[in-house]
Amino acid sequence: MTQKIAAGVTNLKLKFAGEDALLFKGVSLAFRPGEHALLLGPSGCGKSTLLQVLSGLIPGSIEVPMIADEVIVPERWGYVFQDPDTQFCMPYVDEELAFVLENLQVPREDMPARIERHLRQVGLSLPDSHVPIQTLSQGMKQRLAIASALATEPEVLFLDEPTALLDEEGTEQVWQTIRSLADGMTLIVVEHKIEGIIDLFDRIVVIGPAGEVVADGAAREVISLRKKELDRYGVWYPGIWDDRPSLRRSPLPAPDVPPLLAMERYRGLRGSVVVIEAEQADVYPGDWIGIMGDNGAGKSSLLLAIMRLIKTEGVCEVAGRELKKVEHLAEHAAFVFQNPELQFVTHSVRDEIEYSLAVDGVPLEERRARSADLMDALQLLESADRHPYQLSMGQKRRLSVASAIIRGQRLLLLDEPTFGLDARNTFAMLDLLERLRAEGMAIVMVTHDPRIVERYCTKLWRVREGRLTHAIDVSTPANMAASR
Amino acid sequence: MQLTFPHRRTWLHRVNPVVKLVLFSLWFFAIILIHDFSVMINVAIGSVLLLIWSGHPWKRLLLYASPFLLVFVSSTTGMMFFGSGETPWFKWGIVNITEESFYRGLHLGFRALSMAAVGLLFGLTTRPVDLFYALMQKAKLPPKYAYSFLAAMRMIPILVEEFQTLRHALKIRGMKKQGKLMTIYRTWHRYAIPLLAQSIRRAHRIAVAMEAKRFAGGAKRTYYYIIGFTYRDIAFAALTAVLFAASFAAGIQWPYIADITDVR
Numbered sequence: 001m002t003q004k005i006a007a008g009v010t011n012l013k014l015k016f017a018g019e020d021a022l023l024f025k026g027v028s029l030a031f032r033p034g035e036h037a038l039l040l041g042p043s044g045c046g047k048s049t050l051l052q053v054l055s056g057l058i059p060g061s062i063e064v065p066m067i068a069d070e071v072i073v074p075e076r077w078g079y080v081f082q083d084p085d086t087q088f089c090m091p092y093v094d095e096e097l098a099f100v101l102e103n104l105q106v107p108r109e110d111m112p113a114r115i116e117r118h119l120r121q122v123g124l125s126l127p128d129s130h131v132p133i134q135t136l137s138q139g140m141k142q143r144l145a146i147a148s149a150l151a152t153e154p155e156v157l158f159l160d161e162p163t164a165l166l167d168e169e170g171t172e173q174v175w176q177t178i179r180s181l182a183d184g185m186t187l188i189v190v191e192h193k194i195e196g197i198i199d200l201f202d203r204i205v206v207i208g209p210a211g212e213v214v215a216d217g218a219a220r221e222v223i224s225l226r227k228k229e230l231d232r233y234g235v236w237y238p239g240i241w242d243d244r245p246s247l248r249r250s251p252l253p254a255p256d257v258p259p260l261l262a263m264e265r266y267r268g269l270r271g272s273v274v275v276i277e278a279e280q281a282d283v284y285p286g287d288w289i290g291i292m293g294d295n296g297a298g299k300s301s302l303l304l305a306i307m308r309l310i311k312t313e314g315v316c317e318v319a320g321r322e323l324k325k326v327e328h329l330a331e332h333a334a335f336v337f338q339n340p341e342l343q344f345v346t347h348s349v350r351d352e353i354e355y356s357l358a359v360d361g362v363p364l365e366e367r368r369a370r371s372a373d374l375m376d377a378l379q380l381l382e383s384a385d386r387h388p389y390q391l392s393m394g395q396k397r398r399l400s401v402a403s404a405i406i407r408g409q410r411l412l413l414l415d416e417p418t419f420g421l422d423a424r425n426t427f428a429m430l431d432l433l434e435r436l437r438a439e440g441m442a443i444v445m446v447t448h449d450p451r452i453v454e455r456y457c458t459k460l461w462r463v464r465e466g467r468l469t470h471a472i473d474v475s476t477p478a479n480m481a482a483s484r
Numbered sequence: 485m486q487l488t489f490p491h492r493r494t495w496l497h498r499v500n501p502v503v504k505l506v507l508f509s510l511w512f513f514a515i516i517l518i519h520d521f522s523v524m525i526n527v528a529i530g531s532v533l534l535l536i537w538s539g540h541p542w543k544r545l546l547l548y549a550s551p552f553l554l555v556f557v558s559s560t561t562g563m564m565f566f567g568s569g570e571t572p573w574f575k576w577g578i579v580n581i582t583e584e585s586f587y588r589g590l591h592l593g594f595r596a597l598s599m600a601a602v603g604l605l606f607g608l609t610t611r612p613v614d615l616f617y618a619l620m621q622k623a624k625l626p627p628k629y630a631y632s633f634l635a636a637m638r639m640i641p642i643l644v645e646e647f648q649t650l651r652h653a654l655k656i657r658g659m660k661k662q663g664k665l666m667t668i669y670r671t672w673h674r675y676a677i678p679l680l681a682q683s684i685r686r687a688h689r690i691a692v693a694m695e696a697k698r699f700a701g702g703a704k705r706t707y708y709y710i711i712g713f714t715y716r717d718i719a720f721a722a723l724t725a726v727l728f729a730a731s732f733a734a735g736i737q738w739p740y741i742a743d744i745t746d747v748r
Binding site (some may be wrong): 034055057060061062078079081083085086087088089090091092094096098099100101102104105106107108111133134148149151152198304307309327330335337339341342343345346355358359389461 | 549612613631634635637638641642646649652653654656657658659674677681682686689690691692693694695696697698699700703704705706707708710714
């Protein structure tokens with residue numbers, strides 16, 4: 001007797017339009033009912049695509065040329081996507097769940113009770129479910145996404161990197177929710193932040209860069225046997241931070257040089273509301289400041305205020321001078337936005353890096369030389385003529401840093417430069433920043449990850465409810481621990 | 485960013501959106517046909533008075549209405565200053581105010597004011613969700629269009645935020661010095677491409693997510709909100725009729741200015 005299969009595919013061949021090579025060349029996988037499976041692999045290996053094939057979204061909703069000997073699509077399945085902001089079509093929580101129920105032709109009378117039940121299942125205890133979705137935190141939105149997947153009463157739950165765009169707290173909440181649902185449910189999950197969730201899975205499938213199954217077996221076994229591949233693929237496997245070669249925490253810079261950035265009773269305003277306030281704070285050459293705080297506490301506003309992109313009051317000197325105009329500040333301070341695509345203004349990687357130099361009127365030859373050096377250092381040289389949008393996420397982030405710092409500014413402001421990156425690209429970014437810092441640049445960076453602050457930063461700034469409350473020297477581990 | 489502001493729900497919010505849509509369209513059409521000055525003023529006063537039931541405080545209403553007040557002033561003065569007429573009042577350069585053009589200008593202004601008030605009232609008392617549910621249930625609008633609109637509306641705040649970020653980014657990165665026309669063209673280009681690229685990708689993702697939630701454009705469905713007809717719809721239709729009838733009767737019986745009736 002053959003075993004029952006919840007979802008599976010035999011001899012899958014699939015190719016994306018415009019690309020020459022097949023993404024999958026005959027992949028076969030089958031999942032038992034009740035199985036908890038985790039798919040791991042480098043970005044671009046086709047994990048998400050595989051999930052979409054198994055759910056029938058390919059070729060049902062997304063047209064991709066594919067053939068397979070057999071595809072077993074579960075009868076009832078739910079799907080949770082990565083981005084909390086692009087999976088809802090209604091403005092209110094109850095309406096979004098109702099949308100799913102309407103699609104399934106659930107009678108109106110049953111809807112309020114069902115909505116209530118699904119929200120309870122994911123631990124979203126709202127006093128009234130008629131709440132605007134945009135007022136929820138990202139972690140709550142992802143739990144709402146799970147609730148709407150549950151509304152389809154699924155046998156199989158597909159989760160496509162459900163926590164990739166969440167902070168630590170949100171990630172925690174989402175996995176807690178998934179754990180509570182796991183009993184009896186078939187879970188097929190793509191994720192690369194897997195620390196602390198391995199015990200949830202009884203099977204791990206590792207997919208290689210060429211779309212082939214590299215390993216398939218019991219979770220613990222795969223993790224311990226395939227560490228090297230996982231590291232190469234950029235997976236955040238458990239203990240990855242301890243495996244990093246060395247924690248290079250250089251000593252604090254000598255404070256006998258004047259500060260690059262000095263704030264005193266500095267405030268940033270939106271309209272007439274003070275959104276961020278800093279009593280007194282300095283940044284010296286060689287400093288690496290990590291700004292941490294809750295969502296909406298004012299971390300990004302602090303960066304915007306330093307760059308004078310919002311209205312400000314008080315004193316903020318950059319390179320010893322009070323510069324009030326963004327154009328003048330931009331000569332001394334580089335700024336990197338969270339979404340690199342919104343700061344790209346040209347059509348090739350080379351032009352993008354050279355852009356600011358061209359604005360300054362630097363001659364072509366010098367521009368070419370400087371951009372070539374920088375591209376070489378950031379492994380962007382072979383993509384020099386590609387459109388910035390065609391790069392991978394990690395490359396886009398590196399390009400956004402390169403194009404920001406080309407003028408040789410000594411102060412670098414970054415808004416979550418490692419957000420949503422896999423391990424490989426995160427470490428590439430951190431190594432780049434450390435190199436810049438060692439050359440005497442000062443870095444001020446918003447981040448959600450305490451491990452980055454612990455291992456790389458010289459100082460931690462805590463932002464709480466619109467105030468910069470603490471500036472803590474974290475160059476020794478004891479201080480970091482005390483700051484929590 | 486938020487697109488809706490807290491407000492009181494009034495009975496007008498509960499009038500069936502389709503009824504409101506039809507009545508307000510008729511309203512637009514009717515005021516184009518009014519040529520009697522006094523009747524026009526009466527209808528305009530009536531339209532503005534209806535705003536009592538918008539559920540929003542007066543201060544905010546004034547803010548929302550400010551662009552329409554500008555329309556009132558510009559359409560009034562445009563007609564007043566440069567219109568032709570037989571009884572000249574004032575002449576200065578090309579400005580030529582006559583008695584006829586003065587009243588015609590005011591008439592036009594009140595027409596614009598009435599349209600603005602009614603349009604504003606519709607916008608303020610109708611939730612998009614209710615409107616599209618009503619259109620699906622009462623006007624046979626296919627769900628695929630209704631939900632596309634609703635999904636698109638969710639993207640507006642995100643778009644505004646991205647626009648803001650783009651503005652910041654362009655400020656920081658600076659602009660090449662070029663001719664004025666070129667600069668306008670480039671600026672437009674620089675905003676349009678990233679915003680479009682982000683939006684198209686987002687729209688694609690939302691569409692797939694909707695299908696993953698078993699949405700099928702043409703399939704049968706049940707509804708969370710039943711938007712039926714109630715006595716309020718009749719009350720509202722009656723109110724509209726009374727308002728017009730009273731405006732006409734009063735306007736013809738007691739004109740504001742004795743010899744000014746038809747302003748054509």
